[in-house]
Amino acid sequence: MAETIVTPLRPKRPCPECGRPSQRATFPFCSPRCKDIDLNRWLSGAYAIPVRDEEEDEQETLPGESERS
Template identity: 70%
Template sequence: MSGESKKSGSNVEPLRATRPCPECGRPSAREHYPFCSERCRNVDLNRWLSGSYAIPVADDESKADDEDR
Protein backbone atom coordinates (compact mmCIF):
# COMPACT_ATOMS: atom_id res chain seq x y z
CA MET A 1 0.00 0.00 0.00
CA SER A 2 3.02 2.32 0.36
CA GLY A 3 3.30 2.91 -3.40
CA GLU A 4 -0.37 3.71 -3.99
CA SER A 5 -1.79 7.19 -4.36
CA LYS A 6 -5.18 8.80 -3.83
CA LYS A 7 -6.72 11.12 -6.42
CA SER A 8 -8.73 14.12 -5.26
CA GLY A 9 -9.75 16.17 -8.27
CA SER A 10 -6.60 16.91 -10.27
CA ASN A 11 -4.27 16.58 -7.28
CA VAL A 12 -2.48 13.31 -6.59
CA GLU A 13 -1.47 12.76 -2.97
CA PRO A 14 0.55 9.75 -1.79
CA LEU A 15 -1.02 7.69 0.99
CA ARG A 16 0.94 7.75 4.21
CA ALA A 17 0.15 5.84 7.36
CA THR A 18 -0.81 8.05 10.29
CA ARG A 19 1.78 7.68 13.00
CA PRO A 20 1.81 9.09 16.50
CA CYS A 21 3.54 12.42 17.01
CA PRO A 22 7.01 11.81 18.53
CA GLU A 23 6.42 14.64 21.03
CA CYS A 24 2.89 14.14 22.36
CA GLY A 25 1.58 10.88 20.85
CA ARG A 26 -1.42 12.37 19.01
CA PRO A 27 -1.92 11.35 15.35
CA SER A 28 0.40 13.17 12.96
CA ALA A 29 -0.90 15.82 10.56
CA ARG A 30 0.02 15.85 6.87
CA GLU A 31 1.19 19.48 6.90
CA HIS A 32 3.45 18.95 9.96
CA TYR A 33 4.50 15.32 9.40
CA PRO A 34 5.76 13.50 11.46
CA PHE A 35 4.41 15.90 14.09
CA CYS A 36 0.79 16.77 14.87
CA SER A 37 1.25 20.54 15.03
CA GLU A 38 3.66 23.42 14.53
CA ARG A 39 4.13 23.56 18.30
CA CYS A 40 5.40 19.96 18.53
CA ARG A 41 7.65 20.58 15.52
CA ASN A 42 9.16 23.62 17.25
CA VAL A 43 9.61 21.76 20.54
CA ASP A 44 11.62 19.09 18.72
CA LEU A 45 13.67 21.70 16.84
CA ASN A 46 14.47 23.47 20.11
CA ARG A 47 15.73 20.20 21.60
CA TRP A 48 18.05 19.68 18.62
CA LEU A 49 19.34 23.27 18.78
CA SER A 50 19.91 23.21 22.55
CA GLY A 51 21.89 19.95 22.37
CA SER A 52 19.40 17.74 24.19
CA TYR A 53 19.64 15.15 21.41
CA ALA A 54 23.45 14.99 21.42
CA ILE A 55 24.94 11.59 20.73
CA PRO A 56 27.10 10.45 23.66
CA VAL A 57 30.73 9.84 22.79
CA ALA A 58 32.94 7.43 24.71
CA ASP A 59 36.68 8.03 24.42
CA ASP A 60 38.70 4.98 23.55
CA GLU A 61 41.47 5.07 26.17
CA SER A 62 43.57 2.39 24.49
CA LYS A 63 43.88 4.55 21.35
CA ALA A 64 44.82 7.57 23.42
CA ASP A 65 47.59 5.60 25.16
CA ASP A 66 48.97 4.39 21.81
CA GLU A 67 49.06 7.93 20.42
CA ASP A 68 51.04 9.19 23.44
CA ARG A 69 53.87 6.72 22.81
Protein backbone atom coordinates in the same frame (compact mmCIF):
# COMPACT_ATOMS: atom_id res chain seq x y z
CA MET B 1 -18.48 4.95 -12.11
CA ALA B 2 -16.16 2.76 -10.15
CA GLU B 3 -14.69 4.36 -7.08
CA THR B 4 -10.94 4.19 -6.79
CA ILE B 5 -9.30 3.90 -3.43
CA VAL B 6 -6.42 6.28 -2.95
CA THR B 7 -3.57 4.88 -0.91
CA PRO B 8 -1.88 7.52 1.28
CA LEU B 9 1.78 8.14 0.55
CA ARG B 10 2.73 8.14 4.21
CA PRO B 11 1.40 5.80 6.85
CA LYS B 12 -0.48 7.49 9.68
CA ARG B 13 1.74 7.72 12.71
CA PRO B 14 1.34 9.36 16.09
CA CYS B 15 3.21 12.55 16.90
CA PRO B 16 6.58 11.66 18.48
CA GLU B 17 6.12 14.42 21.08
CA CYS B 18 2.56 13.99 22.35
CA GLY B 19 1.11 10.92 20.63
CA ARG B 20 -1.79 12.66 18.85
CA PRO B 21 -2.36 11.89 15.14
CA SER B 22 0.13 13.66 12.87
CA GLN B 23 -0.96 16.35 10.42
CA ARG B 24 0.09 16.63 6.80
CA ALA B 25 1.41 20.21 7.12
CA THR B 26 3.70 19.39 10.06
CA PHE B 27 4.45 15.69 9.44
CA PRO B 28 5.51 13.74 11.52
CA PHE B 29 4.23 16.11 14.20
CA CYS B 30 0.66 17.09 15.04
CA SER B 31 1.23 20.84 15.31
CA PRO B 32 3.82 23.57 14.85
CA ARG B 33 4.23 23.60 18.66
CA CYS B 34 5.39 19.97 18.80
CA LYS B 35 7.62 20.59 15.78
CA ASP B 36 9.24 23.57 17.54
CA ILE B 37 9.76 21.57 20.75
CA ASP B 38 11.66 18.91 18.80
CA LEU B 39 13.71 21.53 16.93
CA ASN B 40 14.66 23.17 20.24
CA ARG B 41 15.91 19.81 21.56
CA TRP B 42 18.09 19.35 18.47
CA LEU B 43 19.50 22.88 18.68
CA SER B 44 20.18 22.70 22.42
CA GLY B 45 22.09 19.43 22.06
CA ALA B 46 19.66 17.23 23.95
CA TYR B 47 19.86 14.63 21.17
CA ALA B 48 23.68 14.56 21.07
CA ILE B 49 25.43 11.20 20.95
CA PRO B 50 27.85 10.91 23.89
CA VAL B 51 31.51 10.49 22.88
CA ARG B 52 34.59 9.60 24.85
CA ASP B 53 37.72 11.74 24.82
CA GLU B 54 41.05 10.23 23.79
CA GLU B 55 42.50 11.14 27.19
CA GLU B 56 39.97 8.90 28.93
CA ASP B 57 40.93 6.03 26.63
CA GLU B 58 44.62 6.41 27.49
CA GLN B 59 43.92 6.49 31.23
CA GLU B 60 41.96 3.24 31.03
CA THR B 61 44.98 1.23 29.85
CA LEU B 62 46.62 -0.56 32.75
CA PRO B 63 50.07 0.58 33.95
CA GLY B 64 52.82 -1.53 32.41
CA GLU B 65 50.60 -2.54 29.53
CA SER B 66 51.91 -1.18 26.26
CA GLU B 67 49.63 -0.02 23.52
CA ARG B 68 49.83 -2.10 20.39
CA SER B 69 50.24 -0.36 17.05
